[in-house]
Amino acid sequence: MEKIKFIDLFCGIGGFRQAMDEACSENDLISECVFSSDIDLFCQESYEANFGHRPAGDITKISEKDIPDHDILFAGFPCQPFSIIGQMQGFNDIRGTLFFDIARILKHKRPTAFVLENVKQLVGHNKGQTLKTILKTLRDLGYHVQYAVLNALDYGLPQKRERVIIVGHREPIFFSFPSPIKPFKPLSDILEKKVDKKHYASDYIASKRKEKHTSAYKLSIWHENKAGNICSYPYSCALRAGASYNYLLVNGERRLTPREMFRLQGFPDSYKIIVNDSQARKQAGNAVPVNIVKAVILKLLPYVATTLDMTCVLRDYEVEYGTR
Numbered sequence: 001m002e003k004i005k006f007i008d009l010f011c012g013i014g015g016f017r018q019a020m021d022e023a024c025s026e027n028d029l030i031s032e033c034v035f036s037s038d039i040d041l042f043c044q045e046s047y048e049a050n051f052g053h054r055p056a057g058d059i060t061k062i063s064e065k066d067i068p069d070h071d072i073l074f075a076g077f078p079c080q081p082f083s084i085i086g087q088m089q090g091f092n093d094i095r096g097t098l099f100f101d102i103a104r105i106l107k108h109k110r111p112t113a114f115v116l117e118n119v120k121q122l123v124g125h126n127k128g129q130t131l132k133t134i135l136k137t138l139r140d141l142g143y144h145v146q147y148a149v150l151n152a153l154d155y156g157l158p159q160k161r162e163r164v165i166i167v168g169h170r171e172p173i174f175f176s177f178p179s180p181i182k183p184f185k186p187l188s189d190i191l192e193k194k195v196d197k198k199h200y201a202s203d204y205i206a207s208k209r210k211e212k213h214t215s216a217y218k219l220s221i222w223h224e225n226k227a228g229n230i231c232s233y234p235y236s237c238a239l240r241a242g243a244s245y246n247y248l249l250v251n252g253e254r255r256l257t258p259r260e261m262f263r264l265q266g267f268p269d270s271y272k273i274i275v276n277d278s279q280a281r282k283q284a285g286n287a288v289p290v291n292i293v294k295a296v297i298l299k300l301l302p303y304v305a306t307t308l309d310m311t312c313v314l315r316d317y318e319v320e321y322g323t324r
Helices: 015-026 041-051 099-109 125-140 203-212 258-264 277-286 290-320
Strands: 003-009 030-037 072-075 113-119 144-151 162-169 221-224 230-233 248-250
Touching (some): 003 015, 003 099, 003 290, 015 030, 015 072, 015 290, 041 277, 072 099, 099 113, 099 125, 113 290, 125 144, 162 290, 258 277
Parallel strands (some): 003 030, 072 113
Antiparallel strands (some): 144 162, 221 230, 221 248
C-alpha cells in the first residue's frame, strides 16, 4: 500500500502526528512522517521518545531543497508580528516571520495539501491584516484555501480551546470543516483517581477561592482570571503554557497533573511523558488539540488518498510504456 507522506513543522510534542497516525489507522491507510522540526530541545526529546526519531532544529536554517517530498504539510506555527504587514505583497510581507518558512517549503515542494494551526487571536491580529496576508500568500502559491475557528470542546475534549485552522489543497474539491462532535468527554474520564499531594494548592489559596466562589457542579475546574474573578465549569478553560501556577484548580483545590493535561489535549495514555512537571505543563499548554486536527484530517484524507492513487497509476503507466 502506498504511504501518505507528511512533514511536521513546529511540531512541538507531536499533536499533528498523533492525529495523522490515528486518522490513517482508522481508514486502513499508512502514514509516514518524513521530516519534523522544532527548536525546543525538551519537545525534541518528548517527540523522539514517542515517535522514534528526533526532530530537526531551527527550520529557518534548513533549506527547502533538503526537505523530503511529501503529500501533506502540517504546521502549528507561532504568530509573531509581521514586519511589513498590510502591503499585501505576498512573500515581501512575510519575510522575517516564521510563516515565511512554511511558504517557501510549499512553493518548492508543492504538497497535495496542508493544515496549519494558530491561536484564535490571529483572526483579529493587526485588524485582520495578518490573516489576510497569510491567506493571500497561500493562494498566490496556487492553493485553494479555507479557514475556520474550531473549539476543542466541540470535538470531544472537555477543554474550551479555540484555534484557527487553515486548510489548503492544490485541486478544487468540496472540502468543508468537520461538524461538531458532541458530547465532550466528561471530566470523570479525564481526571486521575489518586493524585500526589504536591499538586494540591495551599490551604490558604483553596480557602480563599472557596470564599469567593461556589460551584454549581459536583466535578468542575475552577478558573481565576487576571482580575481575580473566579468561575467554574464541567470542563477546563484553555491550558496555557505561561499561566500562573494556580490558574486552573480541580474543584478549587488542586492543580491538574501532567497526565490530565495531556488527556485534555487528546493524547492517549500510551503517550510517554518524560519531562518534569514544569516542562509537561508548558508542552501541554503549547500543544495542538489532537481531536480538532484529527477531525480535519479525516475530511481531507479521501482527497489526498485519491490523488495519491492517481499519481501511482500515472507513474505505473509511464514505467510500463517507457515514458519514464
